[in-house]
Amino acid sequence: MKLSLYVNGTLCHSEIAPGTTLLEFLRGKGLMGAKAGCDTGSCGLCTVWVDEVPILSCTYPAARAQGKHVTTIEGMRQQAALLGRYLAENGSEQCGYCSPGLIMTVLALEKEHPAATDAEISAYLAGNLCRCSGYAGQLAGIRAYLNRGKGALE
């Protein structure tokens, strides 16, 4: 079937199999930022945005993205690099496999709740699993990132 959608702002026409997930479609286009993890919708590694809303691309049928705007971490390079610095400063990650999904979720959180409390950060990120950080470092990194401009690392 035919699929036309915007990926990181660029209109894209493709021929896809009806059962293609959005994750498969994006990775097939060479956008390797979103990762396959649990394959059950539980881990958040595959998080991308559809029309600015974070979703699980491993579950989202590509066909449903017809005419929509999909944003992946490759389309958010600058913001991702800045957030990445705060995560690194705070020892928030080890293997880094979950980072792209985490970063896309944090950037969505920032749009919705720029002044999120620690409890709101934890609640918003409940769907992003990490098997090596223990989460405390992530919370510190995200806290510092959201507090930037208030005298923290720029």
Add this chain to the structure above:
Amino acid sequence: MLDIREYIIPQSLEEAAALVRKSPANRIVGGGCWLRMERRPYGTWVDLSALGLDQIHAEDGWVQIGSGCTLRMLEVSELLRETFGSCFADCVSSIVGVQFRNCATVGGSVYGRFGFSDLCTLLLSLEADVLLHSRGAVPMEEFLRTPRHGERDLLLGVRIPQDGRRAAFAAFRRTATDLPVLNTAVSVSGASWRIAVGARPAAAALARQAGARLASGAAPAEAACTASEELRFGDNMRGSGAYRKALCRVLVAQCAGRLKEGLR
């Protein structure tokens, strides 16, 4: 790769209904979160997203929630918060994560009639009706009892009487974002109290005697005890029937207590 032959986004309800009737292998897809976990081959997935079923609105004494609304929409809806308090947010906010709740829908959650469903428990306590394309409005209690097997209707949405009722919801999980071991919801409208308990692990059911006890002035803990005696609880990998029975006493008392506090 999802094992489906076709993916169709119909432009009318009639077209969608005809597609679903055409073959038992065809399925309506809500968020697809559960369907894909079934990992079965399907014929056509019928996507209702072009039919405007993603609205929450108040009309003629009912609050109507379209089947295409996501769980996240329930969580952040101002209308639901103003009308019923924070119960919808409390109910769905522990279901996996924000990204998941931006995908999973009311249609899939209600039509699935999952025993563990947090949303079905809340809707049952709120005396909701399920709105079906062919059968029309069906009370949630009756709908939950109807076997799913072989049914090929379209779920258009749910409606809840807008009569000043409030509800409280509580669930217990072994770990954050896991399926609940037990969930409970209590609603009050005037002198009428409704207590629903789900994930027993069977689907949500009403504890009528316990509701009547609350109506006649019993303390939350007493009514919760009655609920735990009148309902049946079973075992599964998340907990034993005895554990669920004990949890029921705690969670029902919490919900009823919160509502009684609010009424003071």
